[in-house]
Amino acid sequence: MYTQSVKYVKDPLWAWKNFVERGIADAVLTRPEILESWQRCRELNVNPYDGIGKDRLNQKELDKLILSNSRLVEAAKPFMHTVYQSVQGSGFMVVITDKEGRILHSCGDSAILDKAESTIRFIKGTNWSEQAVGTNAIGTALVINKAIQISGSEHFCQSHHYWTCSGAPIHNSLGEIIGCFDISGPAQYVYLHTYGMVVAAVEAIENQLRKEEIQEEKNRAYELLSAATESVTEGLLAVDKEGRIIHINPVAQKILRLSKKIETGQLLKSILGPNEKFSEMAKQLLWKTDVEIVHDQGPDRIHCTCSARPFSKKDGSIAGVVFTLREINKVRRLVNMMVGATARFYCKDIIGESKVMKTALKLISVAANSRSNVLLTGESGTGKELFAQAIHNHSNRSMGPFVAVNCAALPRELIQSELFGYNEGAFTGAKRGGNPGKFELADGGTIFLDEIGDMPMELQVNLLRVLQERKVTRVGGDKEIPVDVRIIAATNKNLFKDIDEGRFRQDLFYRLNVFSIHIPPLREREEDIEVLTMYLIRIFSESLGKQIKGAEAEFLQAIKRYTWPGNVRELQNAIEFAINIAEGDYLTVKELPHTVSCPRQVRTEGKVISLSEIERITVESTLNQFNGNITQTAKALGIGRNTLYDKLKKIRG
Ligand SMILES: Nc1ncnc2c1ncn2[C@@H]1O[C@H](COP(=O)(O)OP(=O)(O)OP(=O)(O)O)[C@@H](O)[C@H]1O
Numbered sequence: 001m002y003t004q005s006v007k008y009v010k011d012p013l014w015a016w017k018n019f020v021e022r023g024i025a026d027a028v029l030t031r032p033e034i035l036e037s038w039q040r041c042r043e044l045n046v047n048p049y050d051g052i053g054k055d056r057l058n059q060k061e062l063d064k065l066i067l068s069n070s071r072l073v074e075a076a077k078p079f080m081h082t083v084y085q086s087v088q089g090s091g092f093m094v095v096i097t098d099k100e101g102r103i104l105h106s107c108g109d110s111a112i113l114d115k116a117e118s119t120i121r122f123i124k125g126t127n128w129s130e131q132a133v134g135t136n137a138i139g140t141a142l143v144i145n146k147a148i149q150i151s152g153s154e155h156f157c158q159s160h161h162y163w164t165c166s167g168a169p170i171h172n173s174l175g176e177i178i179g180c181f182d183i184s185g186p187a188q189y190v191y192l193h194t195y196g197m198v199v200a201a202v203e204a205i206e207n208q209l210r211k212e213e214i215q216e217e218k219n220r221a222y223e224l225l226s227a228a229t230e231s232v233t234e235g236l237l238a239v240d241k242e243g244r245i246i247h248i249n250p251v252a253q254k255i256l257r258l259s260k261k262i263e264t265g266q267l268l269k270s271i272l273g274p275n276e277k278f279s280e281m282a283k284q285l286l287w288k289t290d291v292e293i294v295h296d297q298g299p300d301r302i303h304c305t306c307s308a309r310p311f312s313k314k315d316g317s318i319a320g321v322v323f324t325l326r327e328i329n330k331v332r333r334l335v336n337m338m339v340g341a342t343a344r345f346y347c348k349d350i351i352g353e354s355k356v357m358k359t360a361l362k363l364i365s366v367a368a369n370s371r372s373n374v375l376l377t378g379e380s381g382t383g384k385e386l387f388a389q390a391i392h393n394h395s396n397r398s399m400g401p402f403v404a405v406n407c408a409a410l411p412r413e414l415i416q417s418e419l420f421g422y423n424e425g426a427f428t429g430a431k432r433g434g435n436p437g438k439f440e441l442a443d444g445g446t447i448f449l450d451e452i453g454d455m456p457m458e459l460q461v462n463l464l465r466v467l468q469e470r471k472v473t474r475v476g477g478d479k480e481i482p483v484d485v486r487i488i489a490a491t492n493k494n495l496f497k498d499i500d501e502g503r504f505r506q507d508l509f510y511r512l513n514v515f516s517i518h519i520p521p522l523r524e525r526e527e528d529i530e531v532l533t534m535y536l537i538r539i540f541s542e543s544l545g546k547q548i549k550g551a552e553a554e555f556l557q558a559i560k561r562y563t564w565p566g567n568v569r570e571l572q573n574a575i576e577f578a579i580n581i582a583e584g585d586y587l588t589v590k591e592l593p594h595t596v597s598c599p600r601q602v603r604t605e606g607k608v609i610s611l612s613e614i615e616r617i618t619v620e621s622t623l624n625q626f627n628g629n630i631t632q633t634a635k636a637l638g639i640g641r642n643t644l645y646d647k648l649k650k651i652r653g
Pocket of ligand 1: 349350351352378379380381382383384385386387450492568569572639640
């Protein structure tokens with residue numbers, strides 16, 4: 001486009017004139033980056049006889065721009081002043097711009113600042129890009145993304161020919177241009193070292209910005225870590241090898257019963273006393289999982305589980321250990337949830353219209369609101385466990401565990417360790433670390449001791465002690481562990497008779513029988529049979545995916561006629577059986593189990609038969625029906641296997 005010609009005149013002004021007046025580019029007298037910039041200026045229609053800063057922000061706009069570039073300005077200011085000090089008195093000024101070339105801050109001798117303002121309006125807020133004022137160290141450095149020095153007539157605009165300036169772009173850590181650093185002064189004092197100073201200053205500013213970024217990242221990471229450790233539900237305690245606290249979250253403070261603010265660097269021993277176990281574990285630098293810690297801290301007891309995980313420094317050397325702590329009650333609650341130690345039933349789940357049932361329901365709410373032990377009596381399957389769960393769920397312990405223990409189902413030799421727990425090594429086969437017993441698991445909640453009448457005499461003494469002292473001692477242990485447990489016991493036996501015959505301790509009976517509720521058998525609550533039947537039809541119909549709408553009159557008559565030795569459990573089984581085989585919308589008598597629909601053996605004899613005889617006939621015939629299979633017979637009768645064994649023992653002598 002431009003003709004290139006070689007001239008013998010040395011004056012660079014001649015090259016400028018040749019370019020702006022005649023369009024001739026002189027590649028000998030003009031550096032390529034200057035020529036390229038001039039060409040850009042020409043394409044941008046920059047007026048070479050102007051160069052006065054016209055595009056200027058008002059004060060408000062400038063303040064806003066400075067604010068949005070505040071990190072750059074604050075990082076650059078100290079270096080601008082250092083650079084200025086070294087050129088002070090030599091007529092130079094130092095300038096910093098944003099990434100578009102708009103001046104954000106300047107410093108310099110007042111004479112040169114005045115000159116810059118009065119001649120070309122080179123002042124804060126002015127746009128010093130190539131597009132605005134032609135080739136100059138700021139605008140051109142921003143375009144070519146390189147440091148550059150531009151002197152006298154190398155500037156595209158004539159009014160800048162008085163000046164020499166050195167500019168260098170400033171980058172962020174991603175390599176993006178964020179601004180420009182510039183030193184400007186009279187062209188007759190053009191020094192190469194000002195170019196070097198600009199390059200060095202920019203490097204220093206970029207370093208400073210990077211340092212700040214790293215620090216900010218660290219702060220952000222620390223804040224994130226703090227927010228994370230403060231929001232977790234576990235206690236976190238980080239300790240160095242010497243047992244000094246590196247970090248502790250509020251949950252750990254609570255678990256360790258520490259009310260005062262803890263400073264990092266404090267020795268754990270100076271806070272918890274010389275017997276604390278964490279420092280020892282931190283010294284050993286071992287991985288540990290769920291170790292139980294009991295530590296008496298003045299009047300307070302620390303009782304938690306703790307897992308330890310050593311952590312290392314960047315160089316691989318071990319720095320300390322992070323402990324994860326869980327309050328023992330919380331652990332127990334979790335275990336309880338896992339093993340199903342929760343109560344499902346409420347008063348609304350207890351169905352019954354009879355007077356006795358209504359009275360019993362009233363007693364449940366009274367019992368729920370009292371702290372006394374409760375004794376539930378009634379035949380097998382009358383709903384004793386249902387009542388116990390409802391009492392727990394309506395009491396102020398409802399958030400705590402509900403642990404049910406069937407004393408008749410536990411092998412005699414295991415009852416002690418099941419109820420009170422055991423320590424490691426207490427007997428062959430004892431778990432490592434020991435095991436908490438049902439009383440410990442029920443801490444803060446309710447323990448339901450079903451079939452209490454079957455508790456062996458020698459263990460009744462231990463139970464009595466727990467009731468009196470509210471403390472348990474694990475098998476193989478000597479420490480007394482306090483437990484806060486409400487006891488609901490149940491029996492289908494006549495405990496008075498057992499006391500008389502020396503099978504049940506009277507003192508234990510009176511401790512348990514503070515509040516007693518008797519649930520009569522189903523055959524004595526005829527009004528309940530029909531409502532229970534309708535309720536059970538609805539429940540099983542839903543759960544078995546059937547559309548049963550009700551039952552035929554004959555079905556209900558048969559149900560009411562029957563004596564229900566297995567009570568509600570037996571009724572449940574009968575209805576479940578009927579619904580399973582039902583074909584129509586309404587249950588018919590044919591769908592009832594044989595034992596319920598035709599207890600013929602009982603009726604054909606035409607004379608009054610004793611209840612025990614009825615029981616004998618029912619048990620024997622059912623056993624026959626299932627070819628002597630105990631499990632199936634017990635299920636059909638609605639009684640437990642142990643109860644069936646007891647009955648057979650009695651019947652067969
Ligand atoms: N009034 C009732 N309303 C609804 N369901 C009931 C009622 N009574 C008992 N049941 C149900 O009958 C079944 C037997 O009840 P539960 O296990 O509470 O009896 P139990 O007296 O504890 O028996 P056992 O002495 O054999 O352990 C349970 O499924 C229970 O939900």
